[in-house]
Amino acid sequence: MERSPALVGYYTIIRKEFVNMTRIWTQTLLPPVITMSLYFAIFGTFIGSQVAPIQGQSYIQFIVPGLVMMAIITSAYMHTVFSFFFAKFMRTIEEILVSPMPTWAVIAGFVTGGVMRATIVGILVIAVSLFFTRIPVFNIGVVLGAALITALLFAFIGLINGVFAKTFDAVQIVPTFVLTPLTYLGGVFYSIDQLPEFFRMLSLFNPILYMVNAFRYGFLGVSDVSMTLAFSVMGGLLLVSFCVTLFLFIRGVGVKS
Amino acid sequence: MNSTIPALKITDLKKVYAGEKGKPGTEALKGVSLTVEQGEFFALLGPNGAGKSTLIGITSGLTTKSSGTVEINGVSLDGDPDTAKASLGVVSQEINLNIFERVIDIVLNEAGYYGIPRKQALPRVEQLLKDLGLWEKRNDKAQSLSGGMKRRVLIARALVHEPKVLLLDEPTAGVDVELRRTMWDFLRKLNEEGVTIVLTTHYLEEAEQLCRRVAIVNKGEIIQEGNVKELLTSLNYVTLVVDTKDVISTAQFELLRHLDVKKVDENTLELTLAPGDSVNDAIRDFTKVGVVIANIRNNGSRLEEVFMNLIKN
Numbered sequence: 001m002e003r004s005p006a007l008v009g010y011y012t013i014i015r016k017e018f019v020n021m022t023r024i025w026t027q028t029l030l031p032p033v034i035t036m037s038l039y040f041a042i043f044g045t046f047i048g049s050q051v052a053p054i055q056g057q058s059y060i061q062f063i064v065p066g067l068v069m070m071a072i073i074t075s076a077y078m079h080t081v082f083s084f085f086f087a088k089f090m091r092t093i094e095e096i097l098v099s100p101m102p103t104w105a106v107i108a109g110f111v112t113g114g115v116m117r118a119t120i121v122g123i124l125v126i127a128v129s130l131f132f133t134r135i136p137v138f139n140i141g142v143v144l145g146a147a148l149i150t151a152l153l154f155a156f157i158g159l160i161n162g163v164f165a166k167t168f169d170a171v172q173i174v175p176t177f178v179l180t181p182l183t184y185l186g187g188v189f190y191s192i193d194q195l196p197e198f199f200r201m202l203s204l205f206n207p208i209l210y211m212v213n214a215f216r217y218g219f220l221g222v223s224d225v226s227m228t229l230a231f232s233v234m235g236g237l238l239l240v241s242f243c244v245t246l247f248l249f250i251r252g253v254g255v256k257s
Numbered sequence: 258m259n260s261t262i263p264a265l266k267i268t269d270l271k272k273v274y275a276g277e278k279g280k281p282g283t284e285a286l287k288g289v290s291l292t293v294e295q296g297e298f299f300a301l302l303g304p305n306g307a308g309k310s311t312l313i314g315i316t317s318g319l320t321t322k323s324s325g326t327v328e329i330n331g332v333s334l335d336g337d338p339d340t341a342k343a344s345l346g347v348v349s350q351e352i353n354l355n356i357f358e359r360v361i362d363i364v365l366n367e368a369g370y371y372g373i374p375r376k377q378a379l380p381r382v383e384q385l386l387k388d389l390g391l392w393e394k395r396n397d398k399a400q401s402l403s404g405g406m407k408r409r410v411l412i413a414r415a416l417v418h419e420p421k422v423l424l425l426d427e428p429t430a431g432v433d434v435e436l437r438r439t440m441w442d443f444l445r446k447l448n449e450e451g452v453t454i455v456l457t458t459h460y461l462e463e464a465e466q467l468c469r470r471v472a473i474v475n476k477g478e479i480i481q482e483g484n485v486k487e488l489l490t491s492l493n494y495v496t497l498v499v500d501t502k503d504v505i506s507t508a509q510f511e512l513l514r515h516l517d518v519k520k521v522d523e524n525t526l527e528l529t530l531a532p533g534d535s536v537n538d539a540i541r542d543f544t545k546v547g548v549v550i551a552n553i554r555n556n557g558s559r560l561e562e563v564f565m566n567l568i569k570n
Binding site for chain 1: 274314317318319320321338339340342343345347349351353354355356357358362366367369370371372373374375414
């Protein structure tokens, strides 16, 4: 059966993204694995052995889902922001812009690239975590759903940042000043029930909290927030980021003069 | 393709680039209208900043227009951009290649963006790379190629989907003379095969050699458009450079004063002939005063003279 031209274009972008990602695997796949291994060793094993169980889970078991989610978020985001910004910087984005590829296929190609990298990194980090602890799976549907929605969301956000970025410094601003603080404060290392009331309430405005907790619930069956609320927040943000990306691409923001 | 439908029809195209921080915008195109027929080899000439690249950018979908319409093979770029773009190939002025990709992948990926699966595109890519002398380099990364080779990769990439219309923005900029001639031959062959070619160039000799029609763009407007031959006949004088065998003495030069001559150096004169003047008469006068001519040549590109006159006016 012959594939539609738009699908051929979509597969072409995915293939290109995969080749680029694996070509520089020491920069794309290896660093998160090393970083998370250090987290598992230091926070999970060395310090974690002296920390009391949280919500009935040993400390290392408690932090593993959050750390995997952290790697997924960073990988999905970094992939699309760099890939798109690089294409803009080298002007190779023009290869696509002059072609008859529909906007949805271009967006889908870049976003799939981000999700692909997030998935590979997520699997690698889970595999490494098994050297430190055993991770049960409470609900595989929730695990996969939370991981997919989060990867998609941050791939879209990375793409939006890539559209606006004019320098390599601008690419680094969001991960440094927004993503990292929100991730660390998103309940990766603690339950928000352990926080004073004000900070507990403040944490509820951090969207990453819902992603980390949904993912943790899928593995361990424990969470600080309800799954309905968590998936509503994630789904809502995904919809907004999708619409913003589509709008920017249709208008040619950042790529057309 | 219906030959009565123009390959490219641009109507009242305007472009104003937004100004920065309260500064007024730049009017790059002031209502340009242009028609290029099927199978033509057409050149857009003009000084830097004339609006040529903006015109190419809007036609190829890389620049947004302020107003006006663009039709490619009768299909509106606004109404059905996908169909319009499918019949267009674009060679940009900048070397916009991913330098970390292999040559063959760059061209195959472009085929993919045009909806041609990899396997199906391979024979066409092989042929193109062979025709452009790049087959041996197919597995090399673009970063290892010379400037001329990179330009040829841009051409191969633009042709992979067999476009009916090819836009080239300064295709031979920075290319050595030998390669420029090879590229001319390639483009001529392509045009003979039925591909409509529109190019912008700074090299007026290029336009004179390749194109049947040209448009001269200046300050966002087309100031002259027409057949190259007609434009050349509009030039009402010819300037010839005469190299002499011996040094021209002052006495000899004085005796030639009735002709419109300028002394360039002791062995070279520049002779300007008005309409009706005869080269034979001029040569006879040179011989009469004892000047032995070693060589006579045209003073550069004649189109360049037309161009300079138009720009000055």
